[in-house]
Amino acid sequence: MLKYQFGQKIGEGTFAQVYIGACNDEQVAIKVLQKESLKTDRDKFRVNKEIELLNKVNHPNIVKMKEIVEDEESIYLITEYVSGGELFDYIVEQQRLSNGEARHVIKQLVNAIEYLHGLGIIHRDLKPENILMRDNGDICLIDFGLSMEVTRGQLLVTPCGSPCYAAPEMLEGKNYDGTKTDIWSCGVILYAMLCGYLPFDEENTQDLYDKIKLCQYTIPNSLHKDAKDLISRILTYEDQRINIEQIKVHPFFLDDNEEENINELSIEQIEQPIQDQEDLEDQIQQASFIQSQHQEEETIEYIQPILEVQNRPRGHTLKRESIMNELEVNINTIQPKNKFELPLQSKEKKNLKTIEEAFQIIQESSRQKDRKVTEEQQQSQISLAYKPAMKINTNKPYTKIKYVQTIRYRY
Known part of the structure; x- marks a missing residue:
């Protein structure tokens, strides 16, 4: 029986906490x-x-499941440990990434999404917080809590995920193509990496949704023209948005190795007379000088104006996003014909001017109910540092989770 030792806490989600662990x-x-x-x-x-999907996938840029363990109180998902931290923290530390770094990350992210879509899996919560960095600079996609399996051509109906990364069609309450909403989120991530802040970021949720639905954002002039073109082709309306195949052949995705190959000599060149080789070397040096000038000009044009990034739109930043099980977007599009009524304890009825006001009351009531935790429940919560050895389930252990039943679910 394997025994896992718990280390420090490294993350926290809607239903779970994540710890570093050790075994052998x-x-x-x-x-x-x-x-x-x-x-x-x-x-x-x-x-x-989430457990079912993690057991299905096997990709170098997707977190690998190792074990599933359970006891009477908890379920434990044991996965590989990725030590480089979140892409979110790396962007904040660097302020923004270079074209090469952003290209490297987005290439791997698009490859991982293409793999998932090939299996009929839609992630639905792509954001820098759900992308971990390996020590070698590669990425690892995590958190499949909102993911869904679909058949070819099947549309989804539940608007969910993180608001700043949600696609316009999702916020409009339409049935949406999950592959296209994942691509939209990749575009927001690319923008965040290159600019250091989000394209859509408003304190008022209604304003945020309105700008996303109108695809209303600005691209700094400091970005390279290929990066600006790719972002504009992704962060657009669903019927105009490019697909993964088109993204992979976009100029921004061209390999950087072409520049490195300039100084490499072919067999024919090596066998040429010395004088020819000297002439060739002169040509190579001249080409390198021209290239260095071009790179210097490009740096001045696209990377130097840091002030433009620092003078970002007011209020725009890169902030942590919390998922919403179901984005409350319907209240933004419904125009009530009659006043919304709620029964009060005094058996009187109070007319509310908008559905938004009624929703706020319901939401606050729900929060108060969630805060009522009995002392018995508090005492029964476990202390992970002193937890005894855990029982390990094998042979499709995710089917043995107690108290968890498969239900019919509205996509």
Whole structure:
């Protein structure tokens, strides 16, 4: 029986906490989901779906599942440990990434998404917080809690994910193509890497949704023309948005190795007389000088004006995004014919001017209810540092999770 030792806490999500763990001198990541926090059938469905999908995928840029462990109180997802931290933190530290770094990351992200879409899997929560960095600069995609499996051509109906990365068609309450909403999120991530802030960032949720639905954003002039063109082709309306195949042949995705090959001599060139080789070397030096001048001009034109990035649109920043199980977007598009009414305790009825006001009351009531935790529940919560050895399930362990039932779910 394997025994995992818990280390420091490295992350926290809607239903879980993530810790560094160790087993036989191997570091792992342990995602702890307490069963009592899975209050609804939808929560249980999400956990089952994440476990199911992680057991299906095998890609160098997607986190690898190692074990699934459970006891009476909790479920433990044991995955590989990626030590480089979040892409989010790296962008904040660097302020923004160079074209080469951003290209390297977005290439791997697009390849991972293409792989998932080939399996019929839509991620639905792509953002820098869900992309980890390996020590060699490669990326690792995590968190499949909102992912969904679809058949070819099937549309999804539930608007979910992180608001600043949500596509316009999702916010309009339409049935949407999940492959295209994932591509939109990749475009937002590319923008964030190159600019250091988000293209859509408003304190007021209604204003945020309105700008996303209108594709209303600005691209700094300091970005390279190829980067600006690619962003504009991704962050656009669904019927105009390019697909993965078109992204992969876009000029911004061209390999940087072409510049390195300039100084390499072919066999024919090596066998030429010395005088010819000297002439060739002169040509190579001249070409290198011209290229260096071009690179210097390009640097001055596109990278030097840091002030433009620092003078970002007011209020725009790169902030952490919390997922929403279901984006509350319908209230923004529905125009009530009659006043919305809620029964009060005094058996009187109060007329509310808008559905938004009614929703705020319901939301606050729900928050107050969630805060009511009995002392018995608090005492029953486990202390991970002193947790005894855990029972390990094998042979498709995700089917043995207690208290979790497969349900019929609206896509």
